[in-house]
Amino acid sequence: MKRLHVSAILSFMIAASFPIECWSEQRPNVLFIAVDDLRPSIGCYGDPHAITPNIDRLASRSVQFNRAYCQVAVCNPSRASLMTGLRPDNLGVWTLPIHFREAMPEAVTIPQWFRRYGYTAVSHGKIYHNPTPDPQSWSEPIRELPRLPAFYPDGTREQMKKVDNELPDRDWRKNNLRGPSTAAPELADDQLLDGARTNLAIEDLRRLGKSDAPFFLAMGYIRPHLAWVAPKKYWDMHDPSKLPVRTDEQIPKNSPPYAMHNNSEMTHYVDRMNLPKPWDDDTVPTEDARHLMHAYYACVSYIDAQIGRLLSALKEEGSADNTIVVLWSDHGWKLGEHRGWGKMTNYEIDARVPLLITGPGVKCLGQQTDQLAELLDLFPTLCEMAGIDVPDFVDGSSLVPILNDVDAKVHDGAVNQYYRRHEGRQYMGYSIRTSDYRLVEWRDFSSGEVTAKELYDHRNDDSENESIVDSTEPKVIDELTSLLLETHPRKSLVMTPTIHSKPQSDGASGTISFENHTEGLVKVHPIASAGRRGRSRRLQAGDKRTIRAKIGSVFVVESHDGTIHQIHSLSGPTETVSIQPE
Numbered sequence: 300m301k302r303l304h305v306s307a308i309l310s311f312m313i314a315a316s317f318p319i320e321c322w323s324e325q326r327p328n329v330l331f332i333a334v335d336d337l338r339p340s341i342g343c344y345g346d347p348h349a350i351t352p353n354i355d356r357l358a359s360r361s362v363q364f365n366r367a368y369c370q371v372a373v374c375n376p377s378r379a380s381l382m383t384g385l386r387p388d389n390l391g392v393w394t395l396p397i398h399f400r401e402a403m404p405e406a407v408t409i410p411q412w413f414r415r416y417g418y419t420a421v422s423h424g425k426i427y428h429n430p431t432p433d434p435q436s437w438s439e440p441i442r443e444l445p446r447l448p449a450f451y452p453d454g455t456r457e458q459m460k461k462v463d464n465e466l467p468d469r470d471w472r473k474n475n476l477r478g479p480s481t482a483a484p485e486l487a488d489d490q491l492l493d494g495a496r497t498n499l500a501i502e503d504l505r506r507l508g509k510s511d512a513p514f515f516l517a518m519g520y521i522r523p524h525l526a527w528v529a530p531k532k533y534w535d536m537h538d539p540s541k542l543p544v545r546t547d548e549q550i551p552k553n554s555p556p557y558a559m560h561n562n563s564e565m566t567h568y569v570d571r572m573n574l575p576k577p578w579d580d581d582t583v584p585t586e587d588a589r590h591l592m593h594a595y596y597a598c599v600s601y602i603d604a605q606i607g608r609l610l611s612a613l614k615e616e617g618s619a620d621n622t623i624v625v626l627w628s629d630h631g632w633k634l635g636e637h638r639g640w641g642k643m644t645n646y647e648i649d650a651r652v653p654l655l656i657t658g659p660g661v662k663c664l665g666q667q668t669d670q671l672a673e674l675l676d677l678f679p680t681l682c683e684m685a686g687i688d689v690p691d692f693v694d695g696s697s698l699v700p701i702l703n704d705v706d707a708k709v710h711d712g713a714v715n716q717y718y719r720r721h722e723g724r725q726y727m728g729y730s731i732r733t734s735d736y737r738l739v740e741w742r743d744f745s746s747g748e749v750t751a752k753e754l755y756d757h758r759n760d761d762s763e764n765e766s767i768v769d770s771t772e773p774k775v776i777d778e779l780t781s782l783l784l785e786t787h788p789r790k791s792l793v794m795t796p797t798i799h800s801k802p803q804s805d806g807a808s809g810t811i812s813f814e815n816h817t818e819g820l821v822k823v824h825p826i827a828s829a830g831r832r833g834r835s836r837r838l839q840a841g842d843k844r845t846i847r848a849k850i851g852s853v854f855v856v857e858s859h860d861g862t863i864h865q866i867h868s869l870s871g872p873t874e875t876v877s878i879q880p881e
Contacts, residue, residue, distance in 0.1 A: 326686060328516070329681060330624045334626065337523060340595070341358075341599070350504060353603045354603050356610075366669055367713075368652065372715065375428035382678075383678075384386060386714075397794075399433075416685075424496045430832070434857055441557075447490055501612040523602065548635055549647070551637060551763055626653065630652060637763075643717060645729075679695050680702075693770055712779075729787050731779060737754055744792050802849040813836070813854075814842075863881050
């Protein structure tokens with residue numbers, strides 16, 4: 300058996316468990332709030348339809364970034380980049396399926412780094428992509444939620460089964476259909492996922508606040524990610540007849556055919572299977588669009604209420620004055636813009652995110668800034684705010700100069716990117732946003748060859764409706780291209796991560812047994828040849844599990860408490876892995 304033991308990870312984790320530096324002065328706590336799929340449809344960002352009093356109050360005592368951008372407009376790579384401080388091209392994560400630990404096992408995350416300086420790091424909800432949490436990041440195992448009641452009406456399961464049975468056998472949604480895209484149950488806030496998680500986060504906030512050690516408490520909210528489910532009272536806050544409805548939008552003119560996404564995310568849901576693609580002749584009916592807008596805004600108001608509960612608890616515990624609070628979203632979301640419903644493009648509507656930062660020592664509380672910021676800037680920013688070393692491996696830049704002077708410039712351009720497959724070819728689109736322009740450069744994924752460009756002038760076209768790349772002075776294009784190339788040179792990319800299975804060419808197979816000799820839960824993840832994690836096997840203390848696999852297959856072993864991260868490869872007919880406490 301071949302065990303690929305990543306010594307850098309283990310040596311770091313030993314350091315994380317026993318802080319290598321102790322500080323005499325009191326370090327500020329960190330409350331790290333993530334909200335999934337939240338575009339700046341918030342009152343403090345000027346949306347007159349949003350009902351978000353709690354986020355608005357937080358903004359009134361924060362620095363509000365009006366031009367903050369994610370690195371990739373989809374969950375997994377955006378969060379992986381932010382949490383490691385690395386650009387996607389340097390980390391090697393661009394899509395949903397690849398866990399960053401397979402791309403870069405030795406990566407160090409924000410909470411891991413803070414633990415090195417004596418912080419207790421605790422997580423709730425969605426901080427990393429849902430199927431791929433990272434137990435190594437946290438001081439304590441992620442807590443399980445209590446069982447929650449169903450939020451769909453009676454008969455939903457039967458409806459889904461009927462639709463599923465009518466699908467052709469080769470339809471990609473066969474046996475993969477999700478429930479309705481919206482729901483308004485008559486349930487209390489904490490009888491739904493985000494409210495229940497807020498309860499747990501408040502419990503930990505109160506507990507951690509009594510400790511001598513500073514805390515890094517992460518709370519990740521799943522809404523307004525689909526399905527758009529919120530208690531009915533939040534739907535009742537909004538008059539759908541007054542919400543904006545976009546049914547006359549168009550795809551950006553002069554854009555390449557692979558620039559837009561196909562709205563497939565929403566078509567997973569049983570009531571939206573036939574949602575038109577952006578380039579279809581059909582459009583979403585007005586009343587359907589109005590209902591979807593209503594659902595999104597209701598979910599935002601629901602999350603706002605949960606954030607209010609969390610911030611109230613912070614104040615009640617007397618920790619507010621010594622706590623850095625950051626609120627961010629992993630990407631935006633189209634609500635009909637460009638005929639789209641979803642994220643997954645390089646355009647402003649998907650790349651721009653809300654970002655609020657407050658904390659002790661910030662000089663510009665209650666002010667807004669139009670200076671550019673990137674989500675990967677959060678790693679160095681939080682370090683500088685907390686008074687701990689900024690690691691030399693991060694790609695972002697500290698935003699502290701802007702926190703102390705909202706006119707200070709940190710970036711000349713903010714870069715985001717998106718991977719696309721189109722007609723059998725792979726592309727990577729790189730987008731650089733400056734104060735006046737957005738340039739998008741599409742490249743062949745495997746060679747780096749430029750295949751298309753787009754240019755949008757935000758002085759005249761803030762919605763990015765028409766690319767003017769062919770009618771603009773070459774000097775403008777050249778300047779923007781040079782700026783992009785400073786951080787993203789043209790090069791070939793490889794999708795398969797470092798850790799992946801390499802089955803023998805003869806197809807020989809064997810068995811590998813895992814024995815859990817620890818006192819806690821361990822998960823065994825099979826890793827496919829493409830580097831994707833398969834369904835994990837759970838081993839409780841004392842359990843043994845035998846798996847038949849091809850020789851050359853790779854497995855990742857992770858303990859629930861984060862102390863174990865091992866990589867094993869099946870190299871013979873039979874192997875046994877004895878998982879011991881680290």
